[in-house]
Amino acid sequence: MRIWHEGCESGLDEVALPLGAPPRTELEVEIGFGKGRYLLAQAEAHPGVEFLGIESALEYYSLAGQRAARRGLGNVTLVAGEALYLLATCLAPATARAVHVYFPDPWPKARHQRRRLLGPASVDLVLGLLRDGGRVFFASDHQEYAAQVLGVLREHPAVETVTRARPWPGGPRTNYEEKYEAEGRSIVRAEATRLAGSRVLRPELAVELAGGQLEEPTVK
Numbered sequence: 001m002r003i004w005h006e007g008c009e010s011g012l013d014e015v016a017l018p019l020g021a022p023p024r025t026e027l028e029v030e031i032g033f034g035k036g037r038y039l040l041a042q043a044e045a046h047p048g049v050e051f052l053g054i055e056s057a058l059e060y061y062s063l064a065g066q067r068a069a070r071r072g073l074g075n076v077t078l079v080a081g082e083a084l085y086l087l088a089t090c091l092a093p094a095t096a097r098a099v100h101v102y103f104p105d106p107w108p109k110a111r112h113q114r115r116r117l118l119g120p121a122s123v124d125l126v127l128g129l130l131r132d133g134g135r136v137f138f139a140s141d142h143q144e145y146a147a148q149v150l151g152v153l154r155e156h157p158a159v160e161t162v163t164r165a166r167p168w169p170g171g172p173r174t175n176y177e178e179k180y181e182a183e184g185r186s187i188v189r190a191e192a193t194r195l196a197g198s199r200v201l202r203p204e205l206a207v208e209l210a211g212g213q214l215e216e217p218t219v220k
Contacts, residue, residue, distance in 0.1 A: 001081040002058075004065040006074050012081070018092035019077065020052055020129075027052065029091070029129055030100040031083045031117060036064030038100065038173040043068070043076045052077045052096075054086055083117055087125035096129045099136045103176045106145035118149045127158055130194040139173070139189045141180045146188035153190065158198035164189040 001012040003019075020027050026049040033039045033053035043051040053076070055061045061080040068076045079086060104117045113119065118126060118138065126136060136159070140146040153161040168189065172178035180187055 001079065001086075002061065003080070004061070004068070004078040005076070007069045009065070012079070012090065017090055019079065019086075019090050020050070020092045020095050025050055025075075027096045028098040028100065029054070029096045030102075031087075031126070032056070032101065032104050033064060033078070034060050034174060034176075036060070036067055036078075037175055038102070040064065040067055040071065040073065040076065043073050044071055047075055050075050050077070052079070052091075054079050054081065054083050056080070056082055084115070084122055084125060087122075087129070091129060093128045094131050097131060097134045099126055099129050099134070100173075101126070101136065102139045102174045103141065106140065106142040108142070108144075116145065116148070118152060120152055123152050123156065124200040127156065127192075127194060128200045132194055132196040132198070134194050136192040137190075138192070139177060139187055141176075141185045141187050143186065143188070146190075150188070150190060153192045156192075157195075158200050159192040159194050161190055161192040164191065 003010055003012055003015055020029070028042065028049060029052045030039045031054045033055050034057075036053065039051055039053045043049070053064065055064070055078065058080050061078055065078050068078070079090075101117060106116065114121065116122065130136065136153075138149060138153075140149070150161065150163065153159055167181065167187075172181055177187065
């Protein structure tokens with residue numbers, strides 16, 4: 001696994017863990033940042049906020065790092081790796097004011113669905129990043145997966161969840177969203193806010209429930 005910050009790249013074993021703790025300022029996390037469109041734009045617009053991005057595709061991770069370097073962004077940290085593993089082992093809980101998850105892999109085959117980022121077993125790994133009042137922002141064009149995510153979030157006692165009837169203020173947040181809007185696809189957008197004093201499952205239990213698939217993976 002690789003990590004990029006302020007133009008320098010290193011192995012994950014060379015940095016202090018957990019990542020994001022203690023945050024020097026406000027912290028936002030994007031899981032699956034792709035080419036970095038939203039993450040880098042937000043970092044540029046909000047220099048007083050720290051942005052941490054996770055991406056499993058090494059080519060996108062590298063491209064976003066190059067773009068961040070060209071823009072001189074010192075408030076961006078990028079990590080190349082599998083999200084569930086990183087959430088379970090490397091990120092500080094209860095520190096983020098926002099977690100962004102846009103158009104994640106829906107893993108449509110039944111035998112792969114336990115790998116879904118916001119599935120019943122793994123959702124606590126995501127919600128556990130949030131401080132009280134922090135929010136998860138989610139969007140997907142995959143209707144079956146989106147319906148499952150909404151069901152999981154609405155039933156979770158730690159968050160209050162609403163859907164958005166209209167696009168985000170400021171327009172599409174990802175290249176996929178822009179493309180799908182132009183094609184007229186139906187997009188589900190939701191926001192889940194962590195309730196004050198709420199609790200989520202221990203990360204160890206969430207890992208166990210996720211099927212024990214969280215060995216350290218090799219970045220592709």
